[in-house]
Amino acid sequence: MSRIGVFICHCGENISRTVDVEQVAAQAALMPGVAFAVDYKYMCSDPGQNLVKNAITEHRLTHVVVAACSPRMHERTFRKAVEQAGLNPFLCEMANIREHCSWVHEDREEATDKAIEIVGMLVERVKKNRVLPTITVPVTKRALVIGGGIAGIQAALDIADAGHQVVLVEREPSIGGHMAQLSETFPTLDCSQCIMTPKMVDVANHPNITLHTYSEIEQVDGYIGNFQITVRKKARSVDEHKCTGCGVCMTKCPQKKIPNSFDCNLGTRTAIYVPFPQAVPNVPVIDRENCTMFKSGKCGVCQKACGPGAVDFEQQDQLIVEPVGAIVVSTGFELYRITEKTKGSPIKGYGEFGHGKIPDVIDGMTFERLASASGPTGGKIQRPSDGKEPKQVVFIQCVGSRSREKGISYCSKVCCMYTAKHTMLYHHKVHDGQAYVFFMDARVPGKSYDEFWRRAIEDEEAVYIRGMVSRLYQKGDKIVVMGSDISVGVQVEIEADLVVLATAVQPQKGADLLAQKLGISYDKYNFYSEAHAKLRPVECATAGIYLAGACQGPKDIPDTVSQASAAAAKVMTLFAKDKLEREPIVARVKESGCVGCFACKKVCAYGAIEEKEIRDRQGNLVKVVAYVNPGVCAGCGTCQATCPSKSVELDGYTDEQIVAMIEAL
Amino acid sequence: MHSEKPKHDFEPKIIAFVCTWCTYAGADLAGTSRMQYPSNVRVLKFPCTGRIDPVFILKAFQQGADGILVSGCHPGDCHYIAGNYHARRRFAVFRKLLEFIGVDLNRIQFSWVSAAEGGKWVEVVTDLTERVRAMGPMVEFKDLVLEEQWSGNLNNPELQAVYEAM
Numbered sequence: 088m089s090r091i092g093v094f095i096c097h098c099g100e101n102i103s104r105t106v107d108v109e110q111v112a113a114q115a116a117l118m119p120g121v122a123f124a125v126d127y128k129y130m131c132s133d134p135g136q137n138l139v140k141n142a143i144t145e146h147r148l149t150h151v152v153v154a155a156c157s158p159r160m161h162e163r164t165f166r167k168a169v170e171q172a173g174l175n176p177f178l179c180e181m182a183n184i185r186e187h188c189s190w191v192h193e194d195r196e197e198a199t200d201k202a203i204e205i206v207g208m209l210v211e212r213v214k215k216n217r218v219l220p221t222i223t224v225p226v227t228k229r230a231l232v233i234g235g236g237i238a239g240i241q242a243a244l245d246i247a248d249a250g251h252q253v254v255l256v257e258r259e260p261s262i263g264g265h266m267a268q269l270s271e272t273f274p275t276l277d278c279s280q281c282i283m284t285p286k287m288v289d290v291a292n293h294p295n296i297t298l299h300t301y302s303e304i305e306q307v308d309g310y311i312g313n314f315q316i317t318v319r320k321k322a323r324s325v326d327e328h329k330c331t332g333c334g335v336c337m338t339k340c341p342q343k344k345i346p347n348s349f350d351c352n353l354g355t356r357t358a359i360y361v362p363f364p365q366a367v368p369n370v371p372v373i374d375r376e377n378c379t380m381f382k383s384g385k386c387g388v389c390q391k392a393c394g395p396g397a398v399d400f401e402q403q404d405q406l407i408v409e410p411v412g413a414i415v416v417s418t419g420f421e422l423y424r425i426t427e428k429t430k431g432s433p434i435k436g437y438g439e440f441g442h443g444k445i446p447d448v449i450d451g452m453t454f455e456r457l458a459s460a461s462g463p464t465g466g467k468i469q470r471p472s473d474g475k476e477p478k479q480v481v482f483i484q485c486v487g488s489r490s491r492e493k494g495i496s497y498c499s500k501v502c503c504m505y506t507a508k509h510t511m512l513y514h515h516k517v518h519d520g521q522a523y524v525f526f527m528d529a530r531v532p533g534k535s536y537d538e539f540w541r542r543a544i545e546d547e548e549a550v551y552i553r554g555m556v557s558r559l560y561q562k563g564d565k566i567v568v569m570g571s572d573i574s575v576g577v578q579v580e581i582e583a584d585l586v587v588l589a590t591a592v593q594p595q596k597g598a599d600l601l602a603q604k605l606g607i608s609y610d611k612y613n614f615y616s617e618a619h620a621k622l623r624p625v626e627c628a629t630a631g632i633y634l635a636g637a638c639q640g641p642k643d644i645p646d647t648v649s650q651a652s653a654a655a656a657k658v659m660t661l662f663a664k665d666k667l668e669r670e671p672i673v674a675r676v677k678e679s680g681c682v683g684c685f686a687c688k689k690v691c692a693y694g695a696i697e698e699k700e701i702r703d704r705q706g707n708l709v710k711v712v713a714y715v716n717p718g719v720c721a722g723c724g725t726c727q728a729t730c731p732s733k734s735v736e737l738d739g740y741t742d743e744q745i746v747a748m749i750e751a752l
Numbered sequence: 753m754h755s756e757k758p759k760h761d762f763e764p765k766i767i768a769f770v771c772t773w774c775t776y777a778g779a780d781l782a783g784t785s786r787m788q789y790p791s792n793v794r795v796l797k798f799p800c801t802g803r804i805d806p807v808f809i810l811k812a813f814q815q816g817a818d819g820i821l822v823s824g825c826h827p828g829d830c831h832y833i834a835g836n837y838h839a840r841r842r843f844a845v846f847r848k849l850l851e852f853i854g855v856d857l858n859r860i861q862f863s864w865v866s867a868a869e870g871g872k873w874v875e876v877v878t879d880l881t882e883r884v885r886a887m888g889p890m891v892e893f894k895d896l897v898l899e900e901q902w903s904g905n906l907n908n909p910e911l912q913a914v915y916e917a918m
């Protein structure tokens with residue numbers, strides 16, 4: 088027989104103004120199973136909580152219903168209080184008579200009736216509540232970082248410096264990401280390589296960091312504190328342990344004309360290559376598609392040239408399983424390509440800009456490579472078609488971005504600033520050149536940003552034209568830029584030698600596939616979604632997974648680094664405990680009823696449901712049933728509503744509890 | 753605003769099955785914003801719309817509900833990734849069954865109300881209440897229960913058929 092205590096709060100006057108709390112208490116006292124009912128001015132206050140605790144002991148209460156505000160507000164408070172009085176916290180429920188009653192109804196009689204009914208429902212429900220033990224799971228204090236751009240590098244270093252092991256997985260042959268490609272960086276114009284490469288070297292040398300480059304995530308199993316990650320280490324064809332990084336192989340390779348994507352295809356590389364001289368690790372990789380040995384079975388020049396015998400044409404992909412407790416996703420971005428409409432994506436392409444067919448129309452990243460001292464031109468601004476120094480350069484902002492028609496409605500955030508930077512770099516290098524910028528607005532909030540942008544106009548004489556470009560076409564060796572200056576309302580036509588497009592920042596290709604492996608959510612553009620835009624900006628809704636950098640939304644370096652350090656801090660918070668406590672609202676299978684149809688397994692978005700064999704004493708297989716891993720289960724209850732034999736049940740939301748509430752109506 | 757509120761002959765019982773993350777929070781927001789709506793609705797909180805078994809709707813009708821609201825996060829916003837998609841699919845099939853057994857589908861409302869949509873919660877609840885009030889008490893199903901002695905048993909053959917269709 089249950090002895091329920093009902094505690095009705097006045098919430099100052101917030102409830103008692105419209106709800107007759109004394110009457111609710113009087114009615115509650117008459118409900119079957121209720122042993123004690125009382126109202127009080129502020130139930131959540133210290134004396135209020137003590138009232139609950141004392142009543143539990145005094146009246147030997149078995150269950151508690153607190154009729155007050157929303158459980159989203161104070162369920163935790165009261166469950167803790169109840170626990171302190173020796174009851175299982177899950178034997179306490181809240182009846183929401185404030186947000187759902189006193190605040191939304193004016194009629195005192197109606198509101199009081201409704202409050203009584205709400206209390207009645209919760210009284211019936213709480214009778215069916217079961218004691219639920221808190222679930223604790225062990226934590227593997229080892230982190231996985233996916234993507235080795237500045238975000239991943241920063242997060243990995245922070246976590247490693249805190250004394251934890253980190254596994255860093257990078258898809259490309261070297262870490263560094265886009266920042267390694269940049270020439271100089273706003274707002275200070277310091278050289279990107281100079282601030283980036285020392286960090287890359289720190290990663291390589293850190294005793295706590297295991298680096299897997301040229302590798303991808305194959306499979307993700309497990310849950311917060313206990314993930315098992317299968318990493319595919321793609322065959323590099325060069326033994327990382329034997330290679331000394333001398334680079335002799337690259338000087339001998341006969342394939343010398345392969346466009347180097349690190350240089351935005353401006354320069355060339357060999358088939359055995361490192362993407363750039365400061366690559367980490369400094370170990371070449373053979374691009375099997377372009378290697379003569381792989382194409383025709385003859386060559387092997389690099390192998391003969393390699394002193395330590397590191398070249399290995401037979402090398403296979405390797406699958407490595409890494410146990411980790413937390414994951415930081417930092418896969419960054421790529422740039423919108425104007426060339427054509429991308430299949431299956433909302434992106435439309437720019438026919439009016441020649442669909443990428445005019446060689447001297449380049450994107451911002453290509454300009455970075457042109458301006459970079461370590462780039463293919465040694466930092467000289469030369470246009471791709473004929474190597475001439477351009478005297479008139481037109482920069483166009485918001486290409487793709489902020490344009491619903493082109494398929495992207497968001498702002499890419501970094502283009503205003505890097506275009507201003509480009510005009511400065513250009514002017515520093517080509518003193519008699521003129522830069523023009525077509526822009527919609529200048530969005531340059533950020534420390535020292537507005538000053539920087541003004542400098543481009545005031546000191547570096549860039550001409551800013553507010554308006555859009557409607558068409559680009561080749562005329563002789565010039566590109567005609569047709570646009571409008573909306574501030575004065577005239578058409579403008581500029582004959583340019585080079586056009587630089589600030590194309591939109593988009594998530595990496597395949598970002599959605601990685602998200603599906605990880606079980607994290609993403610928006611319609613494939614940017615990964617944080618758990619809460621304001622209050623949980625670096626956590627995913629999936630426990631134990633955190634976000635850093637441009638994979639979550641367009642970001643500049645300062646924001647990327649801040650988010651990466653924040654994600655690292657979250658990981659360290661998780662690692663500060665040996666065991667993790669979590670709410671025991673998880674599903675459980677009643678094995679006797681389970682028919683092994685696994686309808687539940689199909690609907691579980693978390694992969695929490697496994698197949699379990701039941702054997703008799705002789706070891707013969709009796710049947711295969713579903714098993715819910717309580718560490719993985721997120722507690723949505725979708726399996727329960729799906730199970731045809733009603734054999735899986737979500738603790739805290741059992742059919743019994745819900746039907747009890749309905750029947751109380 | 754309701755001071756001169758007209759009294760009605762019939763006050764319907766409305767049961768709302770909502771997920772905790774979006775619609776429950778949306779209803780909380782309506783409260784914090786002191787919006788006003790008819791007091792007919794009783795809210796049952798679920799972790800996710802994915803947990804809502806169609807049987808609960810039958811049960812509620814049997815218990816005297818005149819109108820039912822099922823509401824959760826907008827598609828794509830489910831806190832549990834895809835629970836609301838499963839719910840949507842499930843209820844699409846379930847509606848057919850209800851229609852077949854003679855329930856006027858105007859008594860049931862499926863909607864998405866986010867944690868930010870206190871106003872939409874008020875709108876949805878008010879509309880449903882007024883609509884059902886105009887329709888009068890729900891009798892069909894109660895009669896049906898009496899006639900066929902439906903036990904409310906959760907795994908009878910009809911329901912099995914529905915589950916299989918899902």
Ligand SMILES: Cc1cc2nc3c(=O)[nH]c(=O)nc-3n(C[C@H](O)[C@H](O)[C@H](O)COP(=O)(O)OP(=O)(O)OC[C@H]3O[C@@H](n4cnc5c(N)ncnc54)[C@H](O)[C@@H]3O)c2cc1C
Pocket residue numbers: 233234235236237238239256257258259262263264265266269271272273274302303304417418419420421422451452455501505508595597601635636637638642643644645647
């Ligand atoms: C033209 C241009 C100029 C810019 N100039 C500046 C500037 O001057 N100042 C400034 O503050 N910001 C600038 N930015 C912004 C800056 O580039 C970004 O803020 C920064 O690079 C974001 O870092 P990230 O690590 O998040 O992403 P990224 O640099 O994109 O790094 C992501 C990494 O993850 C890897 N990866 C991707 N997918 C996977 C996968 N599935 N598995 C494993 N690894 C994966 C990638 O290979 C890459 O190494 C500029 C941007 C552009 C486009």
Ligand code: SF4
Pocket residue numbers: 676680681682683684685686687688712713729730731732733734735
């Ligand atoms: S628990 Fe239910 S849904 Fe899952 S396998 Fe068993 S019978 Fe099928």
Ligand code: SF4
Pocket residue numbers: 673674690691692693694695696715719720721722723724725726727737
């Ligand atoms: S409650 Fe949800 S998360 Fe847990 S096993 Fe069932 S479907 Fe999966």
Ligand code: FES
Pocket residue numbers: 771772773774775799800801802824825829830831832835836
């Ligand atoms: S949590 Fe709201 S519908 Fe799934």
